[in-house]
Amino acid sequence: MMARERKDYFYRKAKSEGYRARSAYKLQQINKRFRLIRRGDAVLDLGAAPGGWLQVAKEISGDRVVGVDLLAIEPIEGVTTIKADITAADTLELVRDALGGKADVVICDAAPNLSGNWTLDHARSIDLSESALRVAREVLKPGGNFLVKVFQGDTFLDYLSEVRENFWRAQSHSPAASRKESAEMYVVGQGFFLPPVKVGDVLDLEIVGIGKSGDGVADVGGFKIFVPGAAVGEKVRVRIRSIRSGHAVGTPAD
Numbered sequence: 001m002m003a004r005e006r007k008d009y010f011y012r013k014a015k016s017e018g019y020r021a022r023s024a025y026k027l028q029q030i031n032k033r034f035r036l037i038r039r040g041d042a043v044l045d046l047g048a049a050p051g052g053w054l055q056v057a058k059e060i061s062g063d064r065v066v067g068v069d070l071l072a073i074e075p076i077e078g079v080t081t082i083k084a085d086i087t088a089a090d091t092l093e094l095v096r097d098a099l100g101g102k103a104d105v106v107i108c109d110a111a112p113n114l115s116g117n118w119t120l121d122h123a124r125s126i127d128l129s130e131s132a133l134r135v136a137r138e139v140l141k142p143g144g145n146f147l148v149k150v151f152q153g154d155t156f157l158d159y160l161s162e163v164r165e166n167f168w169r170a171q172s173h174s175p176a177a178s179r180k181e182s183a184e185m186y187v188v189g190q191g192f193f194l195p196p197v198k199v200g201d202v203l204d205l206e207i208v209g210i211g212k213s214g215d216g217v218a219d220v221g222g223f224k225i226f227v228p229g230a231a232v233g234e235k236v237r238v239r240i241r242s243i244r245s246g247h248a249v250g251t252p253a254d
Helices: 003-007 009-017 024-034 052-061 091-099 118-139 156-164
Strands: 043-046 065-069 079-083 103-108 140-151 167-173 184-192 202-206 216-220 223-227 235-244 247-252
Touching: 024 052, 024 140, 024 167, 024 184, 043 052, 043 118, 052 065, 052 079, 052 103, 065 091, 079 091, 091 118, 103 118, 118 140, 118 156, 118 184, 140 156, 156 167, 156 184, 156 235, 202 216, 202 223, 216 235, 223 235
Parallel strands: 043 065, 043 103, 065 079, 103 140, 223 247
Antiparallel strands: 140 184, 167 184, 202 235, 216 223, 235 247
């Protein structure tokens, strides 16, 4: 164990309070602020070894908690663990069987093996985070919550924008228990939804209203699409430019 970790406050606190990792306090702090996990929630933890987040999730939820990791996880009472690769397609079936349905919350504190090459490490972190988001899209209930660790870097904001395509609220956050020198950041997604359109889709729409900002508003199955410059009653062909916070923005298609 590195000297830094031996002297670390949260490391010592975890040892004294029976948590398997200092990261347990990160989840406690994040959950206190955002209330992602509530009593009775079904929780899926991706990249769960050694189990610190599983311990906290079980304490908060008191219900179904499932952990997945390439490494074996020492048993935790009331928690189901799966030894599998979160990036593999067949892991989804194992997760669904263990959950017995959909999850209320998906959390992921996974980190890649560090190479010392920051560009490579950031790219690997984004790949892991993309895998976590793919799983979340498959197993989350409507309105569910998502939490994932990402290393800061060139494509961090692109990833945050991607999360915003499926959650009413999405933001980045760094809890107090993260080391000051760490480049890790947590992305918090709240209120999962599956939009009826995708970025790049071309649609023929009728403007049925005007938004607060003056943009035209079209409706696709109750999902709002804002079209700048369009007037009520106008029929327009638009390309979906972005999706975030429960709505989309479209611009005239060429």
